Amino acid sequence: MADARTETESRKLLGRLRDVMAEDSAGQERLDRIVHLIASSMQTEVCSIYLFRDPETLELCATEGLDAGAVHQTRMRLGEGLVGRVARTRIAVNTADAPSARGFRYMPETGEERFSSFCGIPIQRLGDTLGVLVVQSKDAREYTADEVYALEVVAMVLAEMTELGAFTGEGAALSARHTRAAMFRGTQGQEGAAQGRVWLHEPRVVVTNPVSDDPEAELTRLREAVDRLRLSVDDMLSSARTMDAEQVQVLETYRMFANSRSWMRRMEADVESGLSAEAAVEKEQSQARVRMAQAGDPYLRERLSDLDDLSNRLLRILTGQGRDTGAEMPERPVLVARNIGPGELLDYGKRLKGIVLEEGSVGSHAAVVARAWAIPLVIHARGILTEALNGDTILVDGDQGIVHLRPDEQVKNAFADKIAMQARAMERYASIRDEPATARCGTTIGLHMNAGLIADLPSLPSSGAEGVGLFRTELQFLVRNQMPKRGELESIYSHVMDSARGKRVAFRTLDIGSDKVLSYMKPTDEPNPAMGWRAIRVGLDKPGVLRMQLQALIRAAKGRPLSVMFPFIADPREFRAARDEFDKAMERERILGHLLPESVEVGAMLETPSLVFANDSFFREVDFLSVGGNDLKQFFFAADRENERVRRRYDTLDVSFLNLLDTIVERCRSNGTPLSFCGEDAGRPVEALVLAALGFRTLSMRPASIGPVKHLLRRAHLGEVRGIIEAARNRGHHVREAVTDWIAAQPPAPD
Structure with a gap:
């Protein structure tokens, strides 16, 4: 903590900065006044402010002590020189011998060769770096901890002033934030x-009063707000009877931070230095975010994230801004x-x-x-x-x-044109809504929709879908804070069937794990969750949940046909174990005298390459197979679909993947297994056309994709498309380019 003398000097400097903010002057004039004030207050020869011109470029925007001609001329890239190093790392640099410091870059136009010592402080707000505050002197000395602390307080105020647009206007150093395109x-x-x-x-919580001239009043405000925060956390913990152990642990961490003496002492010291209560909270929050970004330990990152959330709550109490403001x-x-x-x-x-x-x-x-x-x-x-x-x-x-x-008018006009074109296309698709997806060769492809919410079902008739090829049952689990009861699930599934009005609905059993984690289930720390404990693996290891869901589905059918499929089957034994659970559930319902479904079909999602090469007996055991294209592609190419570096590197229409799909189609055809393709690619017209040409006769996609896919299929001759695919394969050409060129040459659809 800074000593009393430094706190008094800091308050004096912040008071002068507040006076500068209140003046009716242009942005550049304000900046010039500020660097002069800081240099004189710190008794140092140089004070400079560098601000970001763009995300990668810092510009010298004001200086006291360097060559005035360098202002708005000297620029450096992020990470370049000591100033760029401070901006990139968001860590202060304090050295008595700047030329010998790592990363030093000499800028002759500034005349800085006379100055040996250097102290650079990041100007940042809530983890967003806005620039760098620098002081320099001829004497070879490191600035004291108290001086560095005072500069950090000043940098916090500069960040708030930048946020509030204090440096804009005629002759401004930079254009106003939140006004630029x-x-x-x-x-x-x-x-x-x-x-x-x-x-x-x-x-966003906007701090309009970063500087205070009444530290005692601000300390009172801060302490009262923290008391309210602590009470709110205690209130949440008092209702912990309805929460599981994981949620209680999070609240206990909240309470630990809310009662942290060191956190409180740091904020109190900031207030005593001249900051308002809000600015003090933000200063500590910004530094916590920097530590969070640098933390390699996932547990530490989570704890710092808790502190960040707690700081937001405290800011909302202090300012009355944020949620529940009536906006x-x-x-x-x-x-x-x-x-x-x-x-x-x-x-x-x-x-x-x-x-x-x-x-x-x-x-x-x-x-x-x-x-x-x-x-x-x-x-x-x-x-x-x-x-x-x-x-x-x-x-x-x-x-x-x-x-x-x-956006500017030019961008808005171009975007309006794009939306208008899409609207015209939707009108064209609406005109064929009730027509079959029959290609020019006479082959008809069944187009089904994916769903996961009861709210999706009203779009079933308007989309032109023939049924629901995939109903994701996990959403009813994900939106709750505790496990749903069997009766609740039965009601939901029954409503889904009612809304489908007799059309087929394929219910996929609970597919959790990977990126879909239930808040009320203990999380598993897995290095590669997409290939870990998920989907049917969870269901078979926790059979009580699977049985409850199967019983709810059987009862919801109320004598109607029922279609169920198990996700992420990698081994036929997994399907047999899951099918055995279904058969047991059916038998229990029969014994209890409940109405059984009129007919039953039990299938599997084919999402792993291993299942493609299962014995023929498996293909005859399943009532149907649905290819889960998203997972199958990521495992086939060993490319995590959550990893932006690799997920777009591999094409669905790559010859090797098409060979795999050919194998699936042929194995299902020879064993008489009904087959569909479900996933994002089914809803992309070019991919859908190729899938149909390969032999897939049912495609399941999001409702909005059915019109575009149907429109293209009705223009195509699948035999010709198959020929285009084979020719491209044989010549080693890209299948996508060949098919796209063929589509462009086709006549309009006979709508």
């Missing part, structure tokens, strides 16, 4: 385009969040026009819900939470994985 490149989570207004799942959701809302669970997403309902996440994964439950609702989704849009404000105009291009925030 910004583009973010993420990852495609769900196709489609949407234009709307930002709705932040966790609204109304805008028209055409686009949800922007770091990440979101399925329950929270379902609370928003279908009002959302788009979803943008900083984190997330292509196989997450949020992505599953977005696909079910045909809502454009972009994930891994790094940095958007720093820039976006509620109500900002936003364009979401789910096809390209691109997000435009506050």
Whole structure:
């Protein structure tokens, strides 16, 4: 903790900075005044402020002591020189001999060769680095711990001033934050385009009073807010009777942090140095986020994440901002969040026009819900939470994985044209909704939809789907905080069958594990969860859950036909064990006198290459097989579909993968096994056409894909497409290019 003299000097300096903020002056003039104030207060020859011009470039925006002609001329890349090193690592550099320090870069235009000592402090707000504050002197000395602390406090205020736009205006050093157009490149989570207004799942807390001239009053505010925070955590723990041990452990960690004396002492010291209570919380939160980013230990990262969440709660108490502020959701809302669970997403309902996440994964439950609702989704849009404000105009291009925030007119016009083209295409698809997907050769392909929510079912008739090829039952487990009861599941499954109005629904039993983890089940620490304890492996190891689900499905049928399939079968013995559980459930229901299904078909998901080469007896045992294309492709190519570096490297239409699919089709044909293909590729028109040409006669996809796929299939002659595929294979050419060229040469569909 800084000594009393330093705290007094710090308060004086912050008071002067507050006066500068209150002045009616341009941004550059403010910056010039600030570096002069800091240099004189610190009694050092040089004070400079470097700010980011773009994510990779720092610019000297103001200086006291260096050559004034270097302002706005000297720039460096992130990581370049000592200043770039501070910005990249977000760690202060304090050295008595700057030229000898690692990474030093001499900038002759600044005239800095006269200065030996160097102290650089990151200007950051909640983990977002905005620039670097530097002091230098001719004397070869390291700055004291008290001086470094004082600079950290000043850097915190500079970050808040930058956030509030204090350095903008005529002659400004940089344009105002949250007013510039910004583009973010993420990852495609769900196709489609949407234009709307930002709705932040966790609204930004804006600190408008970073400096205080009444430390005692601020200390009182801080202590009262922390008391309220502690009471709220205690209240949550008092209701822990309805929670499992894992949830209680999280709350116990919250309570430990909320009662941390060292955390409280650091914030109190920040307030005594002249910061407001809010700014003190943010200063410690920013430093915790830096430590979190550098922590290699997953457990430590989780604990620092808990502290980050606790700090957000404390800020909301202090400012009255954030959730539950009474703000109304805008028209055409686009949800922007770091990440979101399925329950929270379902609370928003279908009002959302788009979803943008900083984190997330292509196989997450949020992505599953977005696909079910045909809502454009972009994930891994790094940095958007720093820039976006509620109500900002936003364009979401789910096809390209691109997000435009506050776009200019040219971008908006081009995007409007794209949406209009998609609308016209949807009208064309609607005109063939009730027509069969019959190719020009006379072959008809059955098009089914994937679903996982009761809310999906109303789209069954409007989509033109002939049934539900995959109903994901895990969503009913994921959106709850505790295991659902058998009666609840029976009611849900019965409602699904009612909504299908006699059309076939293939229920996939619980597929959890990998990226889908139940909050009320003890998590497993696996190095590769996609290939670990998941799906049918969980079901067979926890037979009570599997039996409960099978009983609910049998009772929900109420005498109607029932289709059930088991996920992630890698060995025929797993299917036989699961089928045995189903047969036992049927027998128990018969003994209890319950109405049994009119007919039953029990199948398996083919998602592992091992199952392709099972004995013929397995293919005759199953009532049907459904190829789970997403998992099968990732295991075939050994390319994790959650890993952005490799997941797009391999093409579904690669010859080797098509050879595998050919083998599956032939084995099912020779054994009389009904076969379908389910997954993202089934809903992509070119891939769907190739699958049909290979011999798949049933495809299951998201509802919005049925129109585009049907439109292309009705234009095609499958025999000709098969010939194109074979010719490309034999010549060693790319199948995708050959098929795409053939499609472009075809006449319009006979609609």
